[in-house]
Amino acid sequence: MAETIGRSGQKADWVRLALSRDAIMIYAVVVAVLFASLRLERFASTLTVGFLLLDLIPVLLIAMPMTLIIITGEIDLSVASIAGLSSAMMGTLWEDGFPIWLVIVVCLAIGLIAGAVNGILIAGLGLQSLAVTIGTLALYRGLALVVIGDNAVASFPAGLTSFTTSKLGNTGIPTVMIGVMVIVIMFAVVLHLTPFGRGLYAIGSAAEAASFVGIDVARVKIKLYVWCGGISALTGIYWTLRFSSARSDNASGLELTVIAAVLLGGVSIFGGKGSITGVVAAVGLIGTITYSLRLERVSDVVLIIVTGTLLIVSVVAPRIFEVISGARHRRKLSTQLAVDRSAITTHTRSTAHRKEE
Amino acid sequence: MKSSTRAGEANHWRRLTSLIGLLAVLALVAAACGSDSTTAEPASDGSAEDGAGSGDSDGTSDVNDLSITYIPKQLNNPYTNVVLGGGEGGAAEAGFEGIAVVGPLDASASSQVSFINAETQAGTDVIVIAANDPDAVGPALQEARDGGAKIVAFDSDTNPDFRDVFISQVVAKDVALIQVELIAEQIGGAGQIAILSATANATNQNEWIKFIEEELASNPDYADIELVATVYGDDDDTKSFQEAQGLLQAYPDLKGIISPTTVGIAATGRYLSTSEYKGQVALTGLGLPNEMRPFVKDGTVTAFALWDPAQLGYVAAYAGRALAAGEISGAEGDTFTAGELGERTVGEGGIVIVGPPTVFNAGNIDNYDF
Incomplete structure (x- = not known):
């Protein structure tokens, strides 16, 4: 665990900082x-x-x-x-x-x-x-x-x-x-x-x-x-x-x-x-x-439309990406699960095979 | 461990996409104001250069390249739109290169300040403003004047310290006199008349009524006219209608009614046009052409009066031009030519009167749309 953070942490720290919501607002x-x-x-x-x-x-x-x-x-x-x-x-x-x-x-x-x-x-x-x-x-x-x-x-x-x-x-x-x-x-x-x-x-x-x-x-x-x-x-x-x-x-x-x-x-x-x-x-x-x-x-009419849109996008966009990445995460997880399950099956089979021998 | 890294990645991905999203919105905004600036650019280019020029030489140099901006109390108000329509027409006629209308959506005290600031920065030569608050716009206007702009107040005055001239509708007495003149003409100079007013304590109504009474009493031409009653319709359509009805029952010999309020004259017109008094009892006063058109067409009303709001913006444009060109300074007694309306004189306190009121009749009513 500590090793992982140390290894990818170096990179992740500045990447996370550079891509944080605050940083995006500053950009x-x-x-x-x-x-x-x-x-x-x-x-x-x-x-x-x-x-x-x-x-x-x-x-x-x-x-x-x-x-x-x-x-x-x-x-x-x-x-x-x-x-x-x-x-x-x-x-x-x-x-x-x-x-x-x-x-x-x-x-x-x-x-x-x-x-x-x-x-x-x-x-x-x-x-x-x-x-x-x-x-x-x-x-x-x-x-x-x-x-x-x-x-x-x-x-x-x-x-x-x-x-x-x-x-x-x-x-x-x-x-x-x-x-x-x-x-x-x-x-x-x-x-x-x-x-x-x-x-x-x-x-x-x-x-x-x-x-x-x-x-x-x-x-x-x-x-x-x-x-x-x-x-x-x-x-x-x-x-x-x-x-x-x-x-x-x-x-x-x-x-x-x-x-x-x-x-x-x-x-x-x-x-x-x-x-x-x-x-x-x-x-x-x-x-x-x-x-x-x-x-x-x-015209101020355009102005309120722009600020309104900006607000909606800023609130809605992260939520949409959350849903998308959530779905992506679940898909990965289930693939992972499938892989793990097949690994287990293979493992059991090979053990059974070994036992037979 | 693995999943935490993956979550981290997903997080980065999410943030990257939201960054892209934000940039896309910015690009949209940029495009919106980009496309606008291409249309506004020629005018604003000119004004920027000219702003500097007129600032240096006190506005006497180049009078062919001036910019003017109208700042109404608020946008999207029907009356204001007529005023601004006249203003834009007048500004084009007066030879302004850059003409703009900007303003807040709400008429609150301080909402106009940032618009004035933007105009200061744009180096606009003439700012025409109907102040929501006479003092709140003061410091901003002062800054604009320091930058070389001329300030014309119209419709609603600012504190006189912060503007060069104020363009005012009409003189109260003129409004009263024209109504007396109209009714005298329509009833043949003799007979009973009545006044149908708005509310009993309306300042402007009472001022007009006072002048009407004085004129009837003092002018020998009106010696045979008798004012028999003054009634109040409270600027309520139904009440005004009933008051008109009551007047005709109470005074069978009534020859004419003056209603110095747009609501009252329209309601009275409606009553007369459907009664036996149509064409028998004269009606005049202050009315809106669009509301009064049917009664003029069907013969109920011969002529009525009101100021033309468009002239307010029109005169403001010419006053602004005269100021920016250095022809007038806004001092009492200065005169300038307001296009087709002729010469106007700056009165006491830097006030310019647009009047006299316009008289509307069957011949000219179709030229007006308000």
Whole structure:
């Protein structure tokens, strides 16, 4: 056994790495970027880097906790509504004259509370996350409407809004990207390098088994939803400052973009599978394709068809290959079995023959 | 041991095929945007060069190679389509080389921003936008202006800080006056009239009604016209129909009805055309040509008014051209020629009025499709 791994392992390691789902996603991003740079004359510029990343940040941020949640086999559809609620609160509180730091702290706290409500309903009461978060999707968006009505608040401090869209020198990279990368790395470390992260895969694969080995499943899930609420509120704050407009309909529909990116990134909707690398690459891929098509003025109607198809293919293709390779494996196994059986027969016959002698 | 190696192989095979699958999808996407870019290329090539050119020389250099892009509130809206149709026609007439329409599928506050960004990058000379949110599009428009683009707002204004001019439908008073003029003409300048409005608290309706009342009271030409009632059909077809019926029962001497709402005028028209009052009681107001066509044809209605949404896009194109060519700066008092509609003046706050409202009658109604 050890010998086999040692022998074929050398080769298998890099082959496996080079053909892993994550690697494929990275190739896809590279191909998309290369293609866009070569084919679209205006794509390769620092302007693209800036606009593209500013557009991506909300999806990237929420995709982080969403990845962890989906790995445990749950889902959170209320993220965009939490972002909208925090945006609405931000506008109202700022207009009422509270200092901006306090406004931001309160908005983040509201996000954490909204997430905790989700978590307690799902993990505490053991309700379906799909049903609960469809409910809170409507509830939080409704609260946003109550808070700010059909007003729009736009009078945020100019320093803060221009900082949000400012770039690092001439690179075109938004300054806030530093903070976003810190958050991404934190989530990657938690998921891939800690026992807590390994526990998430265990919960997603078999929650009952996970609890037998000492993982407090409910506690873990509540924690994830609280984080998710916090990050969603942070996204709402970013959204408000980036567009310098606090409105109740901010970020609406974002939850579907996020979930699409997470699934495209190779996270299994059934839980137990996925990685941060794949998700980050998928966010990049969707962003690049969207931006390229917009740059070419392809209608948004085509755009949603393309992203929809991409998602379906990414979910369906591996499943089809699984079925095919499963069938192939069974066929091989049965051939093997037949060979073994005939070997046994030959062996028995020869023994019988020997006995006769 | 053997089987584990085999499973590993199968795994590799599966991943290889899924890699191929993904690449195939990418190729499809590439083909899709490739085929589009071949059609869009000549225009966008021009705009890119020109964007740089006009940025440097403040738009006064080459006026024969300009590009214009319309960003409506959202795509696939029937009213918007008429506006955009007029816009595309106007842009072609005004001599724009590159004409494009891009926009979001939902009319949310921030959905237009990435479209503006793409236009900034494309170096588009004129961006014509109907803002979903006056402030959310601000920073993006500012960036576009820094890149040399001229911003024309139409239909729905942005914060005035972020655009050069705003193309507005009509002046409220003009809308009121034309309706008084029409009804006076149709009833021979004397007799009882009534107003059938939408809801009692609709801002625009009440503004028009106020101007109508003032005009009737102050203009000696209308001294013999008496406004006997104002009723509200709530922009509900059935209720408007019943209110029209009620008016004619309550005021047997009624000579005419003004309905400054498309729902009200259509419902009243339907009632009159099937009653004994057809041709006896005049009806005018604000209506959609497509809805009013049968009543004009059968003689129930002689003439009614509405602004022509297509003219909005049309004037926006010429305003954009004048801005990009450096002929106007968007300051109050600037004038430019809007093709066949003649000269337009930039008013206070950079607002350009498209009006006056168009009058539709049996002679011209077939020229309009909205």
